[in-house]
Amino acid sequence: MPSSPLLQISSVSKTFGGVVALDTTSLELAEGSFTSLVGPSGCGKSTLFNIISGLLPPDGGSVSLEGRDVTGTSGHVGYMLQKDLLVPWRTVMGNITLAASLTRRVTAEDRAQAQAQAERYGLGDFLHHYPRTLSGGMRQRVALMRTLATNQSLLLLDEPFGALDAQTRLDMQQWLLEIWADLGKTVVFVTHDVDEALFLSDRVLVMSPRPGRVVADLTVDVARPRTLATLTDPSFIELKRRVLGLLHRENA
Amino acid sequence: MTSSPQPPVSVVRENARRADAFAPAWPFAKLALWYVASVSLTLLVWQSCIWIFHPAPYIVPTPRATYDVVVSQWSQIWPLALGTFRETIYGYAAGAALGFLLAVAMYKIRVFRSLSYPLIIGSQAIPIIALAPILVLVIGFNIYPTIIVVTWIVFFPVTINTLDGFLNLDPDLLNLTRVLGATRGRRFWFVELPGVVTPLFSGLKIGAAYAVTGAIIGEQAASSGPSLYQFQVAANNQSRTDLVYGITIVMMIIGLLWFAVVTGLDRIFTPWKYRATARRWFRRDKTRNASLTTND
Numbered sequence: 001m002p003s004s005p006l007l008q009i010s011s012v013s014k015t016f017g018g019v020v021a022l023d024t025t026s027l028e029l030a031e032g033s034f035t036s037l038v039g040p041s042g043c044g045k046s047t048l049f050n051i052i053s054g055l056l057p058p059d060g061g062s063v064s065l066e067g068r069d070v071t072g073t074s075g076h077v078g079y080m081l082q083k084d085l086l087v088p089w090r091t092v093m094g095n096i097t098l099a100a101s102l103t104r105r106v107t108a109e110d111r112a113q114a115q116a117q118a119e120r121y122g123l124g125d126f127l128h129h130y131p132r133t134l135s136g137g138m139r140q141r142v143a144l145m146r147t148l149a150t151n152q153s154l155l156l157l158d159e160p161f162g163a164l165d166a167q168t169r170l171d172m173q174q175w176l177l178e179i180w181a182d183l184g185k186t187v188v189f190v191t192h193d194v195d196e197a198l199f200l201s202d203r204v205l206v207m208s209p210r211p212g213r214v215v216a217d218l219t220v221d222v223a224r225p226r227t228l229a230t231l232t233d234p235s236f237i238e239l240k241r242r243v244l245g246l247l248h249r250e251n252a
Numbered sequence: 253m254t255s256s257p258q259p260p261v262s263v264v265r266e267n268a269r270r271a272d273a274f275a276p277a278w279p280f281a282k283l284a285l286w287y288v289a290s291v292s293l294t295l296l297v298w299q300s301c302i303w304i305f306h307p308a309p310y311i312v313p314t315p316r317a318t319y320d321v322v323v324s325q326w327s328q329i330w331p332l333a334l335g336t337f338r339e340t341i342y343g344y345a346a347g348a349a350l351g352f353l354l355a356v357a358m359y360k361i362r363v364f365r366s367l368s369y370p371l372i373i374g375s376q377a378i379p380i381i382a383l384a385p386i387l388v389l390v391i392g393f394n395i396y397p398t399i400i401v402v403t404w405i406v407f408f409p410v411t412i413n414t415l416d417g418f419l420n421l422d423p424d425l426l427n428l429t430r431v432l433g434a435t436r437g438r439r440f441w442f443v444e445l446p447g448v449v450t451p452l453f454s455g456l457k458i459g460a461a462y463a464v465t466g467a468i469i470g471e472q473a474a475s476s477g478p479s480l481y482q483f484q485v486a487a488n489n490q491s492r493t494d495l496v497y498g499i500t501i502v503m504m505i506i507g508l509l510w511f512a513v514v515t516g517l518d519r520i521f522t523p524w525k526y527r528a529t530a531r532r533w534f535r536r537d538k539t540r541n542a543s544l545t546t547n548d
Contacts, residue, residue: 053431075433085425089446089522091530101442102434130524150432 004067006031006186007052007154012061014047020211022047024061027205027214029186031153036189036197036204038243044212045190046158052188053077053156065154075103078147078155078185082162084139086131092118092142093127099150114149121145121179137168144176148183158190170228173199177226194243198236199226206246216246313494322498329502332480337506339395339467343402344510347463348456350403351410355448358411359418376408380466384473391474398470405466406459410452417451418444450525453518460514464507 005028014022022044029035037045050056052063054074062071070076086095096114100106118127123141131139140160147155160176161169177200180187191197197204198220206216222236230236295315301307302314309317322329354372358365380401387397421444429439471481480499487495519526 055427055431074431077431079428079431081424081428083422083424085422085428087425087443087446089449089524094530098442099432102429102432102438128529130528130530132524133528 005029006033006066007188008064009048009052010062010064012048012051012058012063014044014051014056014059022051022058023211023213025214026061029154029188031186032184033203034180034187034189034201036191036201037207038191038194038197038204038247039207040192040209040247042209042212043207044209045207047212048207049156049158049188049190052154053079076152076154078150078152080143080147080155080157080160082159084131084136084143086139086142086146088130088132091128091130092123092134092145095131095142096145096149098146110149114145117145117148118142121175136164137172140164140172141175144179148179148185153186155185155187156190157187159192160189161196162192169196174227176200177224181225194240194247195231198222198239198243199230204239204243206243208247216243218242310491310493313497317494318497318501321492321494322502325495325498328483329480329499332478332483333502333506336464336467336471336480336503337509339398339470340402340463340506340510342395343399343466343470344406344459344463346399347403347406347459348410351407351455351459352414352452354407354411355414355418355452358415359444365415372408372411375404380405380469381473384469388474393474397474398467401470401473402463402466405462409458409462410455413451413455413458414448417448420451421447449522453514453522456514457511457518460511461507463510464503468503 007027007029009025009027011024011026012022013020013024021042025044025048037048039045047056051058054063054070054072054076057072062069064070065076068076087098090098093111093114096118097106097110100110115124115127118124121141123138123145126134126138126142131142134142144157144160147157161172164172173196179185187200189197189200201220204216204218204220205214206218207213208215218239220239222230222233222239298315302312313321354368358368383404384397384401387400391397391400425443425447426439429443434443468481471479475482480503484496484499487499523531
């Protein structure tokens with residue numbers, strides 16, 4: 001067991017007008033881990049996600065990050081959605097440094113870091129382009145760069161590749177794994193896509209609705225680095241069978 | 253070198269090509285050409301009507317006669333037109349500022365929004381013709397009633413468009429700024445304000461088109477000295493129809509000029525709508541390396 005978890009969620013729950021969006025949930029995430037939440041709509045994954053980010057105060061329980069109580073407060077995670085939310089009036093560089101400019105004056109180091117990362121991860125030619133000129137995949141790369149530029153150790157990614165075509169998505173997944181391996185971030189990844197969850201993660205939490213809760217906590221024992229061959233690996237297929245079983249039992 | 257899956261060269265090329273398409277070399281020249289075409293067409297229709305229907309010259313003068321009389325009377329028209337232009341831009345500036353500040357206050361203060369909305373709509377339900385004499389009663393015969401009339405007309409589209417812009421900002425984007433720990437002031441300056449530049453300019457353009465009308469109504473009701481409007485009335489009384497037409501066209505040109513100025517400002521303030529890459533002097537990083545990696 002690692003010494004102390006990076007993120008500790010203790011008995012949080014959330015009810016909206018009598019509907020239990022998230023039943024009492026406790027969770028610990030190890031530093032540097034990659035965890036996916038999978039489940040159908042209404043299973044509470046977005047609720048859990050918003051509680052961690054601080055957008056939503058939980059009805060009860062607490063969230064602590066690196067030993068600090070952060071329940072109901074914001075500004076402590078990197079955050080990315082399916083919508084890239086790039087602002088059209090800023091260039092790629094400006095979008096990457098947006099988080100910094102929202103909290104303090106942007107420094108030369110911020111820009112140098114943004115430029116170095118953009119160049120390292122394939123955006124060097126587009127530093128001064130406005131987002132409108134970029135393809136969907138490129139825009140998501142910029143959005144991820146912006147998320148990384150917050151320099152937070154915990155990244156929350158909510159279906160970041162959900163709107164991309166299958167081929168681009170696979171490229172992006174490999175690209176994300178490479179960044180994750182380089183930077184040692186802790187990632188919480190929300191997705192509908194079982195393949196995506198298993199391909200990326202150390203750990204997959206399967207959630208189910210009414211009430212929203214975690215019904216299974218699976219460790220993905222598949223060797224890294226993962227490649228296209230991983231997708232047809234027998235142990236991968238076996239895990240996929242189990243997750244699909246869990247998801248569809250709920251629908252029956 | 254990067255080990256990540258690079259975008260294929262073809263993608264980079266494609267984006268570079270798109271970049272060129274977004275930034276035509278002479279946007280203003282192209283625009284000017286369309287203006288010329290549009291004016292020529294109008295003159296042609298006007299002249300054709302005369303050729304076809306043969307109206308009496310005291311009802312519809314020819315474009316040529318109208319042009320000649322404007323040129324011959326230019327020394328009289330010019331200072332009056334300048335006066336009208338001055339009233340227009342003073343009133344416009346006040347209206348634009350008032351309109352914008354009202355929109356910000358209505359966006360930020362809910363109670364103020366609910367209280368002021370009916371008043372703002374009501375302000376536009378008052379016929380300006382009826383309002384102008386009241387302003388003269390209160391303020392007297394000077395330039396201020398005219399400026400207030402222009403302000404009255406201009407603020408409205410600015411407020412309504414800008415407020416709509418604020419209220420239609422993407423809630424996910426605003427949530428993102430919260431997650432990132434944005435301060436209120438910085439969120440306003442870096443996200444909310446640039447997010448409404450487009451609707452703000454829509455309002456400013458509508459206001460620009462109406463501003464001259466306001467100035468002329470003001471001159472009619474409140475003018476203390478000679479004005480473009482009074483000159484036109486005098487010309488009409490003397491049955492100098494060509495001069496009446498000419499002054500009307502001068503009024504229109506004042507409006508067009510001002511609209512063109514606002515449109516130019518729009519282009520300057522929203523480069524992302526017309527360009528693929530940021531202008532060099534807008535770029536925040538001054539590193540040499542950065543300028544090598546761009547393609548404009």
